[in-house]
Amino acid sequence: MNWLAIYRALLVLYPADFRDRFGKEMELVFGEALSQAQRAGRAPAFLISVCTDLAKSALREHAAAFRAGTFCAGLAVLASGLLLGWADSQGGEVQGSVLVLVVCCGLVGLIWRKGAASFAVLFALGIPLFNIRSGHASVGDLLFFVIALFAVAIGSGVRTLLSGPFGITVAIAMGLALGAIDMVVATPVIAIAGAFLGGIAFGRWRPKPLKVAALFGFFEPVGVIVMMAMGMHAARHHFVFIDARSILIAMVGAAIGARFSEISGIASPTPEAA
Amino acid sequence: MNNTKLPPLTEATFHVLLALSEGEKHGYGIMVEVATQTQGMVNLGPGTLYGCLKRLLEAKWISETEHAAGDQDVKSPVFEERRRYYRLSGEGADVLKAELERIQAITRLPNVQRILGGQS
Numbered sequence: 001m002n003w004l005a006i007y008r009a010l011l012v013l014y015p016a017d018f019r020d021r022f023g024k025e026m027e028l029v030f031g032e033a034l035s036q037a038q039r040a041g042r043a044p045a046f047l048i049s050v051c052t053d054l055a056k057s058a059l060r061e062h063a064a065a066f067r068a069g070t071f072c073a074g075l076a077v078l079a080s081g082l083l084l085g086w087a088d089s090q091g092g093e094v095q096g097s098v099l100v101l102v103v104c105c106g107l108v109g110l111i112w113r114k115g116a117a118s119f120a121v122l123f124a125l126g127i128p129l130f131n132i133r134s135g136h137a138s139v140g141d142l143l144f145f146v147i148a149l150f151a152v153a154i155g156s157g158v159r160t161l162l163s164g165p166f167g168i169t170v171a172i173a174m175g176l177a178l179g180a181i182d183m184v185v186a187t188p189v190i191a192i193a194g195a196f197l198g199g200i201a202f203g204r205w206r207p208k209p210l211k212v213a214a215l216f217g218f219f220e221p222v223g224v225i226v227m228m229a230m231g232m233h234a235a236r237h238h239f240v241f242i243d244a245r246s247i248l249i250a251m252v253g254a255a256i257g258a259r260f261s262e263i264s265g266i267a268s269p270t271p272e273a274a
Numbered sequence: 275m276n277n278t279k280l281p282p283l284t285e286a287t288f289h290v291l292l293a294l295s296e297g298e299k300h301g302y303g304i305m306v307e308v309a310t311q312t313q314g315m316v317n318l319g320p321g322t323l324y325g326c327l328k329r330l331l332e333a334k335w336i337s338e339t340e341h342a343a344g345d346q347d348v349k350s351p352v353f354e355e356r357r358r359y360y361r362l363s364g365e366g367a368d369v370l371k372a373e374l375e376r377i378q379a380i381t382r383l384p385n386v387q388r389i390l391g392g393q394s
Binding site: 014018021022025026028029030032033049050052053054056057058060061064 | 317320321322325329
């Protein structure tokens with residue numbers, strides 16, 4: 001079994017800044033220590049101790065990253081997590097809650113380097129908190145924490161992937177996917193929010209974040225057009241109006257998101273891009 | 275800086291500083307040195323080790339260096355790219371000295387002397 005590849009994958013559990021700075025060295029140290037443990041015939045004990053160390057140190061680093069955040073970022077995490085938790089708990093359906101949780105935490109993991117895990121925990125906390133208040137709390141609510149952190153980890157992993165040369169392709173693909181979602185849900189809010197979030201996410205690819213964000217914004221309505229061409233559009237007779245407007249909304253939303261990303265610094269460039 | 279007012283160091287921090295007191299080392303070198311100096315009682319995992327190094331770097335108690343002279347591993351291009359070495363800064367040496375003096379002062383306490391004497 002390739003333990004080094006498994007350990008490399010598990011490094012996604014650490015905050016992105018920490019991983020960017022020390023991840024490669026940690027892999028190297030793990031590889032050397034594993035070789036030594038294998039020679040000494042105590043590889044199983046070593047692997048167990050590494051798993052324990054990984055769980056404890058990842059939590060500690062996330063806590064440190066949260067403490068290192070600015071007051072406004074912390075306040076934003078607290079407010080948005082609890083607000084979304086409350087909004088989610090109002091739906092009353094477990095499936096809906098999980099979907100909202102996964103989507104929100106995944107997106108936050110994708111765009112927010114420092115506060116994603118904290119956001120996920122607070123978001124997940126919001127659901128049982130308000131369920132307790134409404135008398136619908138259960139032990140199963142604890143599952144939300146696991147789901148939220150898992151979604152953040154996936155989002156964070158995708159983010160790492162996106163920092164490579166596939167960024168522009170993924171921007172286009174996400175634009176198309178968002179267009180398909182927009183077709184299903186038929187709400188401009190999706191287009192606006194999606195384009196804005198996409199602009200933030202793609203804004204980190206310097207030196208041309210606006211171009212990448214514009215690609216995302218442009219391909220969102222293209223996704224609608226493609227789905228409509230396949231006979232799956234829900235509002236065929238609104239095509240011209242909706243999509244002329246969507247192109248404008250999506251591109252402006254993406255451009256604002258990209259600019260917001262630049263000036264706020266919430267999505268600082270990766271070492272590769274810097 | 276008055277190091278006597280610092281809180282006691284954590285176990286990992288203390289042993290990492292102690293390991294670096296003998297000269298600059300890379301991550302695995304520190305891990306091995308800590309295990310050696312504690313006779314295998316303290317084994318730092320990669321996560322704990324680098325978390326500790328991060329905090330020590332932020333506190334400027336240690337600093338990074340390009341590579342250690344004479345290290346055979348540095349000849350490997352992979353290691354050249356990834357491997358960083360760490361060394362104790364002047365401030366870090368002061369902190370370590372203060373911590374060792376604190377421990378030494380504890381060992382001079384009468385009840386500690388009695389316990390240690392009883393054990394021997």
